[in-house]
Amino acid sequence: MTKKKTSLFFTYLLLFLVTAYYLIPIIVLVSTSLKPQGQVLSKTWEWIPRTFTLENYQYVLQQFPYLKWTMNSLIVTIGTVLITLMISLPAGYAFARLKMRGKNILFSLVMLTIMIPFFAYTPQLYLLISKMGLKNTYLGLILPMTTSGVSIFLFRQFIQQLPPDLEEAAVLDGCSSWGVFFKVILPLTKPAIITSVIFTAVKSWNNLLWPLIASSNDAVKTLPVGLSVNIFQVETGLSNQPPYGVVMAAALLSIILPVLLFVFLQRYFVQGIATTGLK
Amino acid sequence: MFGKKRINFGSAGWFLLPYFLIYFVFFFLPAISIVPMSFTEWSIIGTPKFIGLENYTSIFSDRYFVKTLSNTFIYTILVTVILTVFGLLLAILLNQKLRGRGIARTIVIMPYVISSAVAGILWRWMFERNFGIINTYLQQIGLPFVGWLSDPNIALYSIVIMNIWWSVGFNTVTFLAAIQGIPEELYQAAQVDGASPFQSFLYITIPQLKPIILYVTILCAANSFQMFDEAYVMTQGGPLGSTTTLVYKSYTEAFKSFRLGYSAALSVITCAIIIIITLVQMKANKRNDT
Amino acid sequence: MLKKYRFIASLLVLSLVLVSCASSAEPVESVDSSDDSEAVAEVPAEKTTIVFWNGVGAPENVVLTELVNEYNETNQDNVYVEEVILDWSTLYSKILLDFETGTPPDIMTIQQSGLFQNVDLGVLTDITDLMPEYGFAKEDFIESAWNGSFIGDKQYAVPLDLHPLALYYNVGLFEEAGLDPENPPATMEEFLAAAQELTKDTNGDGTTDQYGLGLAYSGGLPFRLWMSLLWQHEGEEILSGDNTAAAFNTEAGLESLEFLRDLVYTYKVIPEQEQSPDDDFMKGIVGMVISGPWSQFDFNTVDGLEYATAPLPVFYDQEAAWADSHMLAFPDTKDETRMAAAMSFASFLSDNSLTWTQKAGHLPVKLSVLESTEFKDLEKAQAFAVTLPNAHYYPSIKNESLVFGRDSNSPFVVLMESTLLNAMTPQEALNEVESMVNELLGQ
Missing domain, CATH: 3.40.190.10 (Periplasmic binding protein-like II)
Structure with missing residues (x-):
């Protein structure tokens, strides 16, 4: 009994330490966003602002078309997630289970997307997008981001891990391969789908390099571009230091939606596969 | 493999078509062009000029090339190993039925949601050598200032520390999702057989997670080999080139110096190395299977 | 089963929303007055x-x-x-x-x-x-x-506009150190004396926590300062007259570089491995900082920071300062x-460049604006104005971004990092960077 108690104690201690390591920079972030500039740049660091101010938040929200940027980011992110799911789920299933000649070569081609740095082909991509008339459009921002093989790779690995009994039963029941895909695979891969949604969304939400080049126009400007061009400069060694309070306020405003998404989706991680009908 | 004759589930063609249509136009066409481009001299404007292997020879004769390569490898190995192990342990910890689990999970994923630009600025600020937040506390307990980002022998490791904070959430969530896919019966059976939690971790969790472990390590290796944002924001490749990686170099060549041919050659080399690493990882995984 | 279809149905609905969003954003040809941006529509x-x-x-x-x-x-x-x-x-x-x-x-x-x-x-x-x-x-x-x-x-x-380097100093810290804020340092001796007065241990714990000057070891400013010092030597240039070869590996180049290193390691008036001098100036950790007029924008955001500007001191033979x-x-x-x-x-x-000067700090280049009373009223701009006739640009070359780049691998950043982090002697660093620059110019 005592052994169990000590092990529980250590589990909680570990949980506490890990949480602290993760939390401290976030506290710095929150605290800085609530300080006036004079206090941010004080000689000694203070965890709690001497005077609280919302001026950093006001500056970000009033000086800049923040809502417009957020809307654009939202559209681009939702678009990227949906298209990625729609094309990657079937492909991941096919790579895991279905037969086709040259499948392995095709999979290697998918893996290329993970291996080639994005900006290596950014100039060519931009020239191509321009020719297609997709410059400064949502589609031009979305489509190049959906080619990443990360989701396909995840689905393939995840589906391979599943026991094939259910699918075989479904085939014997007369299901077509699309039938198996929709009726058996989709429900079983829910945790992987959630994972893919989270990561595709976060990646798209924070994507800077491509929108920076491809969306100069205010009509489609996304949040990260707005932040790191209009509000502060990212590069070090430039003339001006970033206004830390404003940077942190803008950052906190920009993570509200992704964090909510995660809080909402993470509850799917509590039900094991056993409770979703595999018995 | 499963002890049964496998049933033919049908052909893959229609399942792959939608992806490969988009893939071909928006990835393959532009990406494949870096191969011919790596044999040319091109600064975006005008037509590329063929110069044979000159880009490659000048890369290999660059006095900083070996340094850049070793930076890249040290960083990749450290980050891949730490992130995979740490991510898995964290996932198991966060899968326990403990109070406050939801909050702890949210906190661990939170840094990943912050953009690399902001994460970089935040850590650059905390890492500041003179009177930065971390060093102030070190000084108070009697330790000397550490040049987290300004000491050429330390800067790369500081980026590793920042990266663990920033991106372990990715691995944790992936593992967390995969753990949900392990049938609970396996654990129940093991418990009946009197297995300790550690034994069930070793003999059930690990083997069951194998495909996902492969996925995570390959992704980690490929991503960290392409580390760029962190160095760009925190160190600009310095001090003394100690955080310059292959990809960082190829970025500055393309977007600061406008030597796109040279940059393309660097990308081809980078890509070739990642392909080799991935093949080795997959081979090693296969060997373990049999 | 129902749940599943609901999931797929909601996917479909969302994708419809997306398509309608996407189609509302037809290619925005930036040059035409398209009806996409609200502002344009009013034209x-x-x-x-x-x-x-x-x-x-x-x-x-x-x-x-x-x-x-x-x-x-x-x-x-x-x-x-x-x-x-x-x-x-x-x-x-x-x-x-x-x-x-x-x-x-x-x-x-x-x-x-x-x-x-x-x-x-x-x-x-x-x-x-x-x-x-x-x-x-x-x-x-x-x-x-x-x-x-x-x-x-x-x-x-x-x-x-034009933005040359000049000296910023903290008036409060000057007074505390017994220096006269009305008479900022103008020569090498005065500068060194002021810097040494400002360097001290304010809380008595045995370590220096206030320094004379802030100077980063990396980025653009250190080498721009070094170039300014080189130009302060009569007849010295960065590149040869036709801009085809490096000309900075001289006695003057070495002297300037050694001086900057000595400020860190001999006089110890600059903190070692300094990363953000502007931040430290705003925090009151350093008493002086050398920067362009743009820094005023940041400095003005800090309540209670009283600072003033002075022309870059003449360390050697003549007035000169880098400018872009x-x-x-x-x-x-x-x-x-x-x-x-x-x-x-x-x-x-x-x-209307006066507005630009008043709000962003950069110096006007039109004589009419420079002579206007509105400009003369801008107290802090005057130190920069003094320097304008002696402002030096980088030599004009076609691969400027390679030679004068600010990345860690750019030649002059290598020069300053190697010297200020004490990884090479100034002479070794000059030799190394001379060959790098010549290689780049030869391309």
Whole structure:
């Protein structure tokens, strides 16, 4: 009994330490966003602002078309997630289970997307997008981001891990391969789908390099571009230091939606596969 | 493999078509062009000029090339190993039925949601050598200032520390999702057989997670080999080139110096190395299977 | 089962929403007055719309935006300016891409240091003959700025400002250290004495926690300061007269470099491995900092920071300080109407450069503005104004971004990092960087 108690104690201690390591920079972030500039740049660091101010938040929200940027980011992110799911789920299933000649070569081609740095082909991509008339459009921002093989790779690995009994039963029941895909695979891969949604969304939400080049126009400007061009400069060694309070306020405003998404989706991680009908 | 004759589930063609249509136009066409481009001299404007292997020879004769390569490898190995192990342990910890689990999970994923630009600025600020937040506390307990980002022998490791904070959430969530896919019966059976939690971790969790472990390590290796944002924001490749990686170099060549041919050659080399690493990882995984 | 279909149905609904969103964003051809941006929609059809790339970066870009808005509201030229906000590095790569696809802006900001490279690539329009038409004349401008807008004997840009280095000092810390804030250091001796007075242990724990000068070991400023010191030696230059070889590996170059290293390691008036001198100046950790006029923008945001400016001290034979200049350049669009509109807009910005100075700190280059009482009222700008006649640009070369780059692998950053981190002796560093520069110039 005592052994169990000590092990529980250590589990909680570990949980506490890990949480602290993760939390401290976030506290710095929150605290800085609530300080006036004079206090941010004080000689000694203070965890709690001497005077609280919302001026950093006001500056970000009033000086800049923040809502417009957020809307654009939202559209681009939702678009990227949906298209990625729609094309990657079937492909991941096919790579895991279905037969086709040259499948392995095709999979290697998918893996290329993970291996080639994005900006290596950014100039060519931009020239191509321009020719297609997709410059400064949502589609031009979305489509190049959906080619990443990360989701396909995840689905393939995840589906391979599943026991094939259910699918075989479904085939014997007369299901077509699309039938198996929709009726058996989709429900079983829910945790992987959630994972893919989270990561595709976060990646798209924070994507800077491509929108920076491809969306100069205010009509489609996304949040990260707005932040790191209009509000502060990212590069070090430039003339001006970033206004830390404003940077942190803008950052906190920009993570509200992704964090909510995660809080909402993470509850799917509590039900094991056993409770979703595999018995 | 499963002890049964496998049933033919049908052909893959229609399942792959939608992806490969988009893939071909928006990835393959532009990406494949870096191969011919790596044999040319091109600064975006005008037509590329063929110069044979000159880009490659000048890369290999660059006095900083070996340094850049070793930076890249040290960083990749450290980050891949730490992130995979740490991510898995964290996932198991966060899968326990403990109070406050939801909050702890949210906190661990939170840094990943912050953009690399902001994460970089935040850590650059905390890492500041003179009177930065971390060093102030070190000084108070009697330790000397550490040049987290300004000491050429330390800067790369500081980026590793920042990266663990920033991106372990990715691995944790992936593992967390995969753990949900392990049938609970396996654990129940093991418990009946009197297995300790550690034994069930070793003999059930690990083997069951194998495909996902492969996925995570390959992704980690490929991503960290392409580390760029962190160095760009925190160190600009310095001090003394100690955080310059292959990809960082190829970025500055393309977007600061406008030597796109040279940059393309660097990308081809980078890509070739990642392909080799991935093949080795997959081979090693296969060997373990049999 | 039902749940599953609901999931798929909601996917479908969302994708429909997406498609309708996407189709509402038809390609926005940036040059036409399309109905996409609300602001553009208000423009009467007969107005000429031009695209202006504002690349000066945050936070100063806000000031330029104000001027654009003012022009749009008040101009009689029948011009509407559509502003695109970028940062320098995006601007320089995007201009090449958009020039290649045939959709460059009509007018953009450029730095003097970036001019040659873009002219060399054929991006910019020669405006030598257009300048007089729009009232630009050589005698109205500071000579160094006017000359900087020429490549060879052709003019490619309208100079907007000049930003040389000068000395900032903290008035409060000066008084505490018994220094006279009315008489800032002007020579090497005075500078060293002041720096040493300012360097001290304020809380008595045995370690120095206040320093005389803030100087980063990396980035652009340290080597710009070193170049300024080199130019303060009579007859010294960075590159040879025809800009084909390095000329800085001299006695003067070495002396200047050794002096900067000694400030850190011998006199110990600069903190070691200093990363953000501007931050430390605002925090009161360093008493002086050498920077361009842009730093005022940040310094003014800190309540209770009382500071003043002085011309860069003369460390050697003569006054000299590094400077760069913001200019307005015109990518070659081959459209005369829009070119004319762009020139009118440039002329407005040039005439109103006082606002730019008042709010962003950069020095005006028009003599009429420099002599105006409004400018004379800007106390902190005067130290920079003194330096204007002795401002030095980087030598004009076509691969400026390689030679004078600010990345860790750029030659002059290597020079300063190696020296200020004590990884090489100043002589070794000079030798190393001399060969790097010669290699780059030979390409």
